[in-house]
Amino acid sequence: MRTFSRNNLSFIILMLLPALLLVTIFVYYPSIATLISSFTNENLRIPSSGKFVWFLNYTQLLMKPEFWQVTGRSLLIVACTLPLEILIGFLIALLLNENFPGRGIVRALVILPWILPPVVNGFLWNWLLNGxxxxxxxLMYQFGLIDKYVFWLQHPSAQIFWTVIVQTWTRFAFPMIILLAGLQSIPQELHEAAAIDGANRIQQLFKVTIPLLTPSLAVAIMVEFISAFQIFDIVWTLTAGGNVGQVINPYTKTLMVFNYQMVFRDMKIGMGSALSYLIMMMSMIVGVFILRNLYNRGVDK
Amino acid sequence: MKTIMKKSVRYLLLYTGAFVALIWALAPIYWIIVSSISTRTELLSKPYKHWIPTHPTLQNFIDVFTTGQKYRAGGTLPTSELLISGLRNSMVISVSVAVLVTIVALLAGYVFARMKFQLKDPVFFYIMLLMPLPIWVSLVSLYFMMTRLGLTDSNLGLILILGTMALPLAVLLMATFIRDLPYEIEEAAFIDGASRWQTLWLVIFPLVLPGASSAFLVSFLNTWNAYMIPMIFSNTEKSQTITVVLSLFIGQYEVAWEQMAAATVFVMIPPILLALFFQRYLVRGLSMGAVKG
Structure with a gap:
């Protein structure tokens, strides 16, 4: 009788080869090349550059006020976006966890902002906020809230505010879906038991629902951290104005925009490479954590 | 009587909540759609806006795809040509990525789900690490590598890069999906004399279609929506995708808002159609790793 061997090595290699080739050629090889160039002073504007300078790029970046300003701005966007989008996502998840006619349609429509191209969302809001x-x-004029038209995106802190709003609008559906799935996996008996013990709905929410949602919440926070920390497309069309040849708006320069500018505008390849590795190190702690979570799901052990 | 009261209060609360949620999610989308079918006079009227166009028109769509304004940055191409080439490039790239990634992920996912070998965990990790990896780490050198290979400003180059970016999620999807299939079917087919490849093709593939649909749709959507990579790796109408073309317009002629809106609505159509008709597959795929099934 033929046996179905599960360790035929040539079969395994053949099946994995396309995926491994793609990943190695288009991600890992260039990553190592970037790492090497992060130790050089390569600058395409200076012909004889490209000498090995060890950690000079890193130390220079870490001493640059602009680096800390941009990092601080990215973290500010994260700190404002995450609570807001998770709160909105959670409230809508609670709503959609109830049974009512039309729930499916509401769910289908409410995720639309999330599946649109972020670059389109940036433009969409840019047009909504047009001065x-x-x-x-x-709308505000109609309700008598303003007596003349306002340029909403003029002030630097207003630009950050609206970036947070648009990022929240684009991304809230993800925490919503994750938390809704979490809510639906909570057995009804737990709520009933709590109700018998005399807990009202608010107490149930804080004592039963939220503690049980912690794992889902953790996943949502990690994914959303990466998305907000590495924001690019939305800023690009909302406030950066960074079209070909145009000046990049300094007030909404986030880490990714900073990195783009350094490499493709200023042609500082060495320093840009160092910056991308610094960004990686900053995201890594969270990234590795996500991976551990995903890891145990895909592999048959 | 009391229960009826209670029930209607509950519904009142729920529908109020649903209404608020829908306004929040849809109002900006509603406005861009209204903008795209408004006449210029109505759209730019102030201080009072026309929330519902009194003379809805498709003229903006016709204009933007036929005459339109000239695209000034390049100085050569009319808007319509750039838009049409953008749509064509986006379609070609997104469909190719989806096909490529689904097949490659099916093969790799099968191995992770079914086969046993040393180094399985590290190899899986090697592919999955791409997901949290900030893209710039590879991007800087990738750009120069692609330039040397002559693959910048080409659809093929973008298919390869965006396909690789879409791969880890698709592999995870397929691995999880195949792992949950009953193993006995394959074994039976194999014992009955099917070859390993026949088993894969004739037995696994039909069973795996729902999972493969998720991988296909998610890869398509993520590629269609991509902006930064196409922006960096393309510079002419040969490979500029529709998102890149749109961002070029934004800087170039913001005065033609109604045509801008029409072009934007066009970009939004494929994702919206996918979301409305294939929501189940899409949501499963996009939220993979966090939600199962």
């Missing part, structure tokens, strides 16, 4: 003809102005 001359924008819809927000029209």
């Amino acid at each position: 001359e003809f924008g819809a927000l102005n029209g």
Whole structure:
């Protein structure tokens, strides 16, 4: 009788080869090349550059006020976006966890912002907030909240505020889906038991629901951290104005925009490479944590 | 009587909540759609806006795809040509990525789900590490590598890069999906004399279709929505995707808001159609790793 061997090595290699080749050629090989160039002073504007300078790029970056300013701005965006989007996602998840006619349609429609291209969302809001003809102005004027049109994106801190709003609008559906799945996996008996013990709905929420949602919450936070920390597309069309040849708006320069500018505008390849590795180190703690979570799901042990 | 009261209060609360949630999620989308079918006069009227266009028109769509304004940065191409080439590139790239990634992920996912070998965990880790890895770490050198290979500003180059980016999620999806299939079916087919490849093709593939659909749709969507990579790796209409073309317009002629809106709505159509008709597959795929099934 033929046996179905599960360790035929040539079969395994053949099956894995395409995936491994793609990943190695298009990610790992260039990553190592980037790491090497992060130790050089390569600058395409300076012909004889490209000498090995050890950790000079890293120390220079760490001593640069702009680096800390940009990092601080990215962290500020994370710190404002995460609580807001998780709160909104959680409230909508609680709503969609109830049974009512039309729930499916609400769920289908509410995720739309999340599946649109982020770069489109940035533009969408840029148009809504337009100071001359924008819809927000029209709406607020109609309700008598303003007496003349306002340029919403003019002030630097307003730009950060709206970046947070648009990122929240784009991403809240992800925590919502994760938390909804978490809610649906909580057995009804637990709520009933708590109710018999005399807990009202608010107490049930804090004593039963939220503690049981912690794992889902952790996943949502990690994924959303990466998304907000590495924000690019939304900023690009909302406030950066960084089209070909145009000046990049300094007030919404996040880490990714900073990195883009350094490599493709200033042509400082060495320093840009060092910056990307610094960004990686900053995201790594969270990234590795995510991986551990995902890891045990895909592998048959 | 009291229960009816209680029930209607409950519904009142739920529908109020649903209404608020929908306004939050859909109002900006509603406005871009209204903008795209408004006449210029109505769209730019102030201080009072026309929330519902009195003379809805498709003229903006016709304009943007036929005459339109000239795209000024390059100085050569009319808007319409750039838009059409953008749509064509996005379609070609997204479909190719989805096909490529689904097949490659099916093969790799099968191995992770079913086969036993040393180094399985490290190899899986090697592929999955891409997900949290900040893209710039590879991007800087990748750009120069692609330039040397002559693969910048080409659809093939973008298919390879975006395909690799889409791969880990698809592998995870397929591995998880195949692992949950009953193993006995394959074994029976194999014992009955099917070759390993026949087993894969004739037995596994049909069973795995729902999982493969998720991988396909998610890869398509993520590629269609991609912006930064196409922006960096393309510079002419040969490979500029529709998201890149759109961002070029934004800087170039913001005055033609109604046409800008029409172009934007066009970019939004494929994702919206996917979300409305294939929501189950899409959501499963996109939230993979966090939600199962």
